[in-house]
Amino acid sequence: MDEYSSSVCYTDFDDDGLETFKRYKPRSLDELASRTKFSKKEIQLIYQGFKQECPSGIVNEETFKHIYGQFFPFADTSSYAHLVFATFDLRASGCVTFEDFLLCLSTLCRGSIEDRLRWIFTLYDTKKSGKLTQEDFYVTIRAVYSLLGNVSSPRYDLDTIREHTASVFQRFDKLHHGYITMQDFMSFCLSDQTMVQSIDGLRTTV
């Protein structure tokens, strides 16, 4: 198996300067293993798959869309991929390095339920305002529906999405503030046992 050199991330330029491409090499395997909850072997596996899809070492939004496109064959993956990408992009730089990717994946796969709920909150909170409004829910739900593509039954339309949004928001917004804070969200989700189970169910071994 490859051993990663402990070099710092750097930007690479082509020789004749015509095409510049960024290339990232992650820090050492040991360091990554210590920072995340994955074992070395798992990180190796993840990296191999990652590198296959993104040889340059960085993922951009297009790749996310493409990946989702492979799992949801008829979907319009751009909106959901955009949402997920925004959460992975910890430094809001427009590209996700392997480290960011691994850290997020570590949270999602191996983190505590609270961490994961926090991640979900960040996913919904597109404007980074710390509060979830119905608009945020609408955007997210619409993105999820677009993953279905057109091959679902029964068909859906904007009204369906709106109703869905309304019903979900009502469920969360018990006090009718019109927004939901992180605390509310977490407490509500933790109290719902089926939700916790479902979240656990989507944990995947690598």
Next chain:
Amino acid sequence: MASVAAWLPFARAAAIGWVPLAKNPLPPPPFRVPTSGASPSGNDRRCDEKIIINVSGRRFECWRSTLEKYPDSLLGSNEKEFFYDEDTREYFFDRDPDVFRVILNFYRTGKLHYPKHECIAAYDEELAFFGILPDIIGDCCYEDYRDRKRENNERLIDDRLHEDEDKAQPKPQSIRETMWRAFENPQVSTMASVFYYVTGFFIAVSVIANVLDTVSCGTDPETGYARTCGERFSRQFFCLDTACVMIFTVEYFLRLYAAPDRLKFIRSVMSVIDVVAIMPYYIGLFMHQKGEVSGAFVTLRVFRVFRIFKFSRHSQGLRVLGYTLKSCASELGFLLFSLTMAIIIFATVMYYAEKSVVHTKFTSIPAAFWYTIVTMTTLGYGDIVPKTWAGKIVGGVCSLSGVLVIALPVPVIVSNFSRIYHQSQRADKMKAQRKARQTRIRLARNATSNAFVAAKRRHEQYLDDPDIPVDKNIVNPFELQHHHLLRCLELTTDREFVEMGPDALMGGGANAVAGAHPTTGIARLGSPARQFILNRRKWWCCGDRMNNTNATTNEEELDEELGDFQLPLSLTPRASGSTGHIVNINTTNVIQHRPSSASVQHNVVLHSTISESSTNRFDLNVPFDTDDRILGRRKTNSLTPVQEQGSTNDLLNDDSHTTTIPTSHSDIIHRPTTDDKQTV
């Protein structure tokens, strides 16, 4: 696909974002999830191992999962076990290792390249051996491959033609066919060759006669003026002409009789030339009798020169020239246009320059055209020359620019000939390729989606009746997880994925059949030859859709309409009127291919949430969202089992085409379906 499999954990992990939004509780995972981040040991990690492939002594190693990306090929399927060597624990192939390198790279990268130094026949053989279709070759190498293949095929065809000359041809059915073959292909029989040469001879004779007709042949004893041979030997020429025209007429009518498609023959260029070649004679015959308008008669004789074009049947080169001229028409047109512009400009300038000269030949601008043309083509007859200095300068510039204007486009046109010819061939090829490739992509996507629905159905069947013998093929963990993910999406949004297939159109009729044959429906699901089909008009026009009387016509019309859409849309049959029944209809559709009634509860649970929210969705008075065409107000015919076509048709490209919703869908909605009610 191993690389995609590597991303599945990511996709699944990100899917926890759906959980708070889910309308229904999500299903449990398909495997036991290790609790609290204990890292799994190696063996359930990837179930992967390195395998060694020994090709004529050169060892290649790769992961098993790399090879399993393409299960239809030799290396991806069990077929490779035939080549397994127990002693050395490797797979041994006695084939070309260089080509194998390329093939293995295909598994690794997903792109098949064609090494240019390889012989095309050897390469094809290797591909065939390893079960890989050549049309997967990547864009970078595909043209090269195709060109080489074409050359090779032409060589093969040439070889075969030489062989065939000795072999006996299949006997044609009728005299007509014999004649047609004889006309088109003079080498077929001696009779045909004789005919070919005879007509060729007479064309030549006729043309020469036309030419000699006008040669001066001594003086007329009566008038003392010189006269042409045509006048001197008018009877002989007339007999000759008559004979030629006889032959041409007979030939024309014979061809007309023998032609398989007479209308097409009449419209073809050669036929027109034939007619134009012989008409002047007949017109002359009639007009001669009337004795009038001999001037027009003389003009008509000019058309006799068209007989020379009949040679194009005898000459391949002429035909090619004609074709290339036709295909380069735009370039020629441009040349003509630019020349015309230049001519007009220079003629104008010359005219005004020479206007002051007394007795100038440049009497008008059109008169100057002649000068300009002669100068620009560097002919320089000298019959009309400028006298003023300005005129001479302009004349000089004219001749210089003439050289440029004419010399430049000519090589361009010449190169255009070959470029356009190759390009048009390539464009057609690429269009066909692109269509085929899109088809494959569509089919693959279709297969993924259908595999999921199939697996789901199998699972449900299994749940309903565990005694039914379940197919023992083990679904790989990747698929399990992928299907679980799709199932989560379904439950989150309270929708179901449907299969695509011809059944989507066969619609209501299929429903009736479905209940009787659930297993057969499922068994057919594995067919790879599904297609997207959509026949929009069918929904609204065929009222008997429920009874499936138009099954066959559906298929025929499918073919012609495939060009329009590729989205599947199917309509569930609805009960009449009240929205309250709609839930039942949904469930009955789902139920209809369940064998037992125990499943009813399962489905009722699933769809019960639809009832509340469905009422306004199926409210027919609500206007359509015409701006958001993707979301149609239709219910799809979920889970209708398949009545497969098995034929592949070309499909179109992108997802963005959707149908607009006709307004008369209320007819469909209100139609009663007795079958549905019974099963409820």
